[in-house]
Amino acid sequence: MTTQTSPQQAPPLPSRWERLRDSYLLYSFKRDPIAQLSLLVFVVFVACAVLAPWLAPMNPYDLAQIDILASELPPFWIDGSDPAYVMGTDAQGRDLLSTILYGARVSLIIGFGAVALQALLGVVFGLLAGYLGGRIDAFLMRLADIQLSFSTLMVAIVVGALVKAIFGSATFSTYAVPLLVLIIGLAEWPQYARTVRASVLAEKGKEYVDAARTMGLPSRRIMFRHILPNTLSPIFVISTVQVANAIISEAALSFLGLGMPETHPSLGSLIKSGFDYIQSGSWWITLIPGAVLVVLVLVINLLGDWLRDVLNPRLYKG
Amino acid sequence: MTDTLSSPRPEASHSRADNGQPLLEIRGLEKRFSLSGDFLEQLKFKGGRLVREQEHVHAINGVDLEIQRGEALCVVGESGCGKSTVARTVMGLLHPSAGEIRYAGERIDDLSTQALMPYRRRMQMIFQNPYASLNPRMTIQQTLEEPIRLHHPDWSRQRVRDQVDEVMASVGIAADWGKRYGHEFSGGQRQRIAIARALAVDPEFIVADEPISALDVSIQAQVLNLLMDARRDRNLTYLFITHDLAVVEHFGTRVAVMYLGRVCEVAPTATLFATPRHPYTQALMSAIPRLEDERPQHIRLEGEVPTPVHLPSGCVFHARCPHANARCREEIPRLIARDDGSQVACHGVEEGRID
Numbered sequence: 270m271t272t273q274t275s276p277q278q279a280p281p282l283p284s285r286w287e288r289l290r291d292s293y294l295l296y297s298f299k300r301d302p303i304a305q306l307s308l309l310v311f312v313v314f315v316a317c318a319v320l321a322p323w324l325a326p327m328n329p330y331d332l333a334q335i336d337i338l339a340s341e342l343p344p345f346w347i348d349g350s351d352p353a354y355v356m357g358t359d360a361q362g363r364d365l366l367s368t369i370l371y372g373a374r375v376s377l378i379i380g381f382g383a384v385a386l387q388a389l390l391g392v393v394f395g396l397l398a399g400y401l402g403g404r405i406d407a408f409l410m411r412l413a414d415i416q417l418s419f420s421t422l423m424v425a426i427v428v429g430a431l432v433k434a435i436f437g438s439a440t441f442s443t444y445a446v447p448l449l450v451l452i453i454g455l456a457e458w459p460q461y462a463r464t465v466r467a468s469v470l471a472e473k474g475k476e477y478v479d480a481a482r483t484m485g486l487p488s489r490r491i492m493f494r495h496i497l498p499n500t501l502s503p504i505f506v507i508s509t510v511q512v513a514n515a516i517i518s519e520a521a522l523s524f525l526g527l528g529m530p531e532t533h534p535s536l537g538s539l540i541k542s543g544f545d546y547i548q549s550g551s552w553w554i555t556l557i558p559g560a561v562l563v564v565l566v567l568v569i570n571l572l573g574d575w576l577r578d579v580l581n582p583r584l585y586k587g
Numbered sequence: 588m589t590d591t592l593s594s595p596r597p598e599a600s601h602s603r604a605d606n607g608q609p610l611l612e613i614r615g616l617e618k619r620f621s622l623s624g625d626f627l628e629q630l631k632f633k634g635g636r637l638v639r640e641q642e643h644v645h646a647i648n649g650v651d652l653e654i655q656r657g658e659a660l661c662v663v664g665e666s667g668c669g670k671s672t673v674a675r676t677v678m679g680l681l682h683p684s685a686g687e688i689r690y691a692g693e694r695i696d697d698l699s700t701q702a703l704m705p706y707r708r709r710m711q712m713i714f715q716n717p718y719a720s721l722n723p724r725m726t727i728q729q730t731l732e733e734p735i736r737l738h739h740p741d742w743s744r745q746r747v748r749d750q751v752d753e754v755m756a757s758v759g760i761a762a763d764w765g766k767r768y769g770h771e772f773s774g775g776q777r778q779r780i781a782i783a784r785a786l787a788v789d790p791e792f793i794v795a796d797e798p799i800s801a802l803d804v805s806i807q808a809q810v811l812n813l814l815m816d817a818r819r820d821r822n823l824t825y826l827f828i829t830h831d832l833a834v835v836e837h838f839g840t841r842v843a844v845m846y847l848g849r850v851c852e853v854a855p856t857a858t859l860f861a862t863p864r865h866p867y868t869q870a871l872m873s874a875i876p877r878l879e880d881e882r883p884q885h886i887r888l889e890g891e892v893p894t895p896v897h898l899p900s901g902c903v904f905h906a907r908c909p910h911a912n913a914r915c916r917e918e919i920p921r922l923i924a925r926d927d928g929s930q931v932a933c934h935g936v937e938e939g940r941i942d
Contacts, residue, residue: 407625476720480784483678484734485700485707498724 297579304575307568314565318374325367326353330533337362341551359539359554360546361531368534369558373565375535379449380516384508386454387515391461392504396492398462399469410466413459421456421518428452429527442530449528453515464507468500502580509573513566520562536562608692609653610792610824611677616650616686618672619643622896645895646672648848648903649686651922654792659818659825661839661856663832663871665892669848670828671715674796677826678712679703690792708738711785713814715797717777721769727780728765731755734788750787757820758783758813775806779813786817793817794826799834811838832875836860844868847903848895850922854929864931866908866941902934910935 298304317324327334340362343350350357356365398409416424432448433441441448472478473496481491520537522528524544529535531542536558543554622642623629629639647669654660662670675681677688679695688696695706714720721730731751735742742750752762758779769777778798785793795814799807815838817823829835835842836856843853844865852865863869870886888907893899902920905911914934922930923937935941 476714476716477722479675479680480712480714480720480781481722481733482680483707483710483712484737485704486733486737487700495722495725499722 294579297575301575303571307571307575310564310568311572314373314568315377317370318377321367321370321374325364325370326355327364327367329363329368329371335362341546341554343551344553344557356557357551357553359543360551365554365557368539369536369561372534372536372539372558373561375446375529375533376516376519376537376562376565379446379453379519379535380512382446382450383453383457383515383519384511386450387458387461387511388504388508390454390458391463392465392497394458395462395465396469396497399466400473400488400492400496406466409462413462416456417459419456421453422521424456425449425452425518425522426525426527429522433527438530442532445529445533449519449522452522453518456518457511457514460507460511461504464503465500468503469496472496472499506573506577506580509569509576513569513573516562516566516569536565609689610656610691611652611654611826612689612692613650613652613673613677614687614689616647616673616676616688617645617684618647618669618676618681619645619684642896645848645898647676648898649919650845650848650850652843652850652853654824654826656791656824657822658840659827659838660841660843661827661829661835662843662845663830663835664845665830667892667895668845669895670830670845671796672848673845674712674794674826674828678710678794679707704738708788709790710792710794711788711790713778713781713785713793713795713798716801717774717781718801720781721777723769726766726768727760730769730780731765731784731787734784738788754783754787757786757817773806774802775810778802778806778810782810782813782817786821789821791822792824792826794828796828797830798827800829800831807834814838832871844871847892847898849903850932851904852929852931852933853922854927854931858927858929862927864925864929864936864941865904865933866910866935867904902932908935910941912940 298308322328329335339351339354339358340360342354342358344357344365345352345355347357354364354366356369359365359368394409394413398406429441429448429452469492478491478495481495486495516536519528519535520540523535523537524541526541529538531538534542539558540555540562543551543556543558546552547555620643622644623640626639629641630637631640632638633640650669650673652660652662652673662673664670672681676683676696683696686696687694690706690710693706695703698706721727725733728751731754732747735747735750739747751765755762755764760776760779760783764772764780769780772780778801782798793814798814799810802810811834814825818825825838827834827838839856841853841855842859843850844859844867845851846867852859852863852868854864859868860872863872867888870888873884873886890907893903893906899906901917902908902911902915905915908915912934918934920932920934920937922932924930925936931937933941
């Protein structure tokens, strides 16, 4: 009777905080100044965007606060600036700093919203395709191929132009944020679906999935409760890249005049509105929001890079 | 511990009433896996004509087995002979290409997922690799509670927890392991957890697919004894897949020997080890290393196992069998019962050519 030994003792269970403190994630974060700086900048951006109504000197959406006579004022370090407008003003007399804060907010909302939609569609379709296989897999993956063969911008331009033509510019302007989320979200879901499907195919062959099946668990529960949690790391990694991509797509659309309206500018539409004045010397209207956009996208990409390195077991377990 | 052990098993008694009938009956089971991909990949040009060509791996080709209540049937055979496929088909992880599987007299291989649910509770499976068979993102408590909640949705939270505690104690793992994740344990500990998961819903039949082959040798005996204790305490019936003949001798009440997707011999363990009949079984038995052997008398088989894609005609073993004749090359031998309780699928044994 060697089996009925007294229950074996295990070392005490670490608390959640101890597990985080000892985790490889935190360890590598503490040793990566680029990741630290990127996270800091990103957090500052998000905080500024969220707190824009309280931080901004004026509300650029409020026509009563805009003084057309104060238009095209330069930023503070150039002669002829007005100390009330630190970053200068745009062609309509809006304070550029306030407009950038509000614009960053719009850009981030669209970026995260579009990625949430992409992730939702992509994860569901990827799980279905990978787990059920067969015809459903073939159908969904061919759908993804077709979707990917149209470039995001082209889809967005066609849909945006159609909506504008059918419902008019006023309606488009009112629903610009949800529409852009929808357009960018629908255009990019195959990225998620393919990644998720690949991970599902790898997980599906493992015995814990067989165990769940012999238990009699319904497919839905196996997919979402057993397989999905084990495919999360690649989802995290592509999410960061996709947020940056979505922000760029939105900026590009706005620059083409199919994005946010001038009255509720995002970073992209700010760049566009300033572009007309770049030749007349008011370069700051375009360049300052442009620099903000570049920095925002850069830090998100750097964070995504770092996360991919950390979560890739081949790079640290070998 | 004894009263908590016996109480939550109301159905076990009535299902054991119908005696004489095998608990599991496999008839003419076949499983083919396509090698040819989808429809478009199967189309080929041959002689100027478009023809559809399909190739299959014949993993199992007409397996007949019966498992009586309370016995431990071991299935042995070399790698790729289809023993795991039999286990997975019985558990419904694979759909058989032909043949039928009956559980307590009811056909189960063509049931819908919903209709299969009562059998899912009565049949459980233990897997080979304990490193892969536990979900890495679930705690042990969650892993063990899941099957109980699924099969007993009406049970209270406390009753589920009591059942988990009972089953953890019965496989020798401490209750405070529940909050941990699978990766925190060694292979033997994980296999205990996997056994606990199988036992959690009080099954009567367990399919064990090489449950100790992935374990350290020093742990194998512990886990094997645990499985034997569970068999005695809970009246379990086992279908035990293995390639370790020492385990068979220790654990099995009957043994089925498989070769290339067919059963060549089924016999009570003692009979098989004392007097193997089928030429393949004889070769297999002679390969067991023994301490007293100074000059081992291995039966050497010529050649390799034929590919399961193009099955040999007649007896699958004929190309390597020293006793094969013309009949063996043409006619597929059936399992024929003998007086000593064994069944042998061999023309030579049937004709008395081989003793």
